[in-house]
Amino acid sequence: MTALMIQGAGSNVGKSLLVAGLCRAARRRGLKVAPFKPQNMSNNAAVTADGGEIGRAQALQALACGLEPVVDMNPVLLKPESETGAQVVVQGRRLTTTRAADYPALKPRLMGAVQESFARLRAAHDLVIVEGAGSPAEVNLRAGDIANMGFARAADVPVVLAGDIDRGGVIAQIIGTQAVLDPEDAAMIAGFLINKFRGDVRLFDGGYRMIADRTGWRGFGVLPWFGDAARLPAEDALDLPHARGDGALHVVCLALSRIANFDDLDPLAQEPAVRLTLLPAGQPIPGDADLVILPGSKSTRGDLAFLRAQGWDIDLAAHVRRGGHVLGICGGYQMLGHVVRDPEGIEGPAGETPGLGLLDIETVMTPDKRLTRTRATHAATGLDVEGYEIHIGRSDGPARTRPFAFVEGAPEGAVSADGRITGSYLHGLFRADAFRTAFLRGLGATSALGYEATVEATLDALADHMEAHLDVPGLLALAR
Known part of the structure; x- marks a missing residue:
């Protein structure tokens, strides 16, 4: 058991929380587990103990693993500075600022840093759970990819594809992803799961079977909406509600x-x-x-x-x-x-x-x-x-x-x-x-919150939620 990758059928399908929950579930099984995201794009960074910076989601995932965050957990961090340009942070340190149009030329250089960081984590842990970025269905970005299938194939890591049913069209999300992928990329996908379901899960039985029949991929379950996700640090400002609480x-x-x-x-x-x-x-x-x-x-x-x-x-x-x-x-x-x-x-x-x-x-x-x-x-x-x-x-x-x-x-x-x-x-x-x-x-005003204890309890609740609704043992058994 060495590594497993969660990719999404679209952006913001809940990959970060799925990885955090799997990390906590693996840790509770006695495994030495670490998170990894080859490339992240976020202006919400965490500072590591050695004075580097990584995406905030990887810091939360490290907490789920019981680890201090280190720069190897997110070797490439893109921090947007304008509509068309971003600062490029490599292994915790600023490398350059580049326009989006010029970024593909950097990718070959960045893949070396990605593989180096992944190798260090893999050597030091029983299991590494990898989070993709965006979606592998963005095949226009496939050349030189370091975030999804480019990484999965280079590192020989099996992939589980997550779909977001809350936004609608999840059947098309997953079947359509298989349809546009290169066959060798599609072969890396070992299965799928459905995230953010609201209501009676049995109502989706037919859709779930259709996805499995059309793709030939193994289904690992349907995860109902996890309402307590709001108690965990968000990485994307779009995830923040405009109003919260009534104090x-x-x-x-x-x-x-x-x-x-x-x-x-x-x-x-x-x-x-x-x-x-x-x-x-x-x-x-x-x-x-x-x-x-x-x-x-x-x-x-x-x-x-x-x-x-x-x-x-x-x-x-x-x-x-x-x-x-x-x-x-x-x-x-x-x-x-x-x-x-x-x-x-x-x-x-x-x-x-x-x-x-x-x-x-x-x-x-x-x-x-x-x-x-x-x-x-x-x-x-x-x-x-x-x-x-x-x-x-x-x-x-x-x-x-x-x-x-x-x-x-x-x-x-x-x-x-x-x-x-x-x-x-x-x-x-x-x-x-x-x-x-x-x-x-x-x-x-008065305070009635133990914040750190609340985050820890919520990570445990997330792992419990995933254990109850997904085939977590089957997911972990995929790792190679």
């Missing part, structure tokens, strides 16, 4: 066009006392907002322009006049200052953009990227805060004399004189129950 404290997060590392919201979304709104473009900031969060961004100056185009700068000024609170995290922190300068054109065209002027700081973009896990002490309460930093740029100014926290005795972040505007480079700060409790208390 008295209204927290509004601006859905920036290049929102990044939005897992900061996950613990708040589960707090019973909180009503969280992820505000879409074109909607005004609600007048009843108690706290407005400016999240991380992959393009600070670009998202400042986006923010102004929505009129959110005017809404924020009104929110502050009403006595509301504002929290800027990473790129959001940079936006709160007087100006963001990018003299070398690191994030886009060289130049500078006026900030919101809510904190007395200025930011200069620098080539060096800070990637680190960080332990800090919250200045106002003395509580420990654990988070991570993943940013370029330095911020400084008079407001830094009122830091948000201290890191090894040095000030981190900034707070306005009246205490209502806060900025910090620390992501993940709300994961710590004690700090989150104190933060919410300062806004007049």
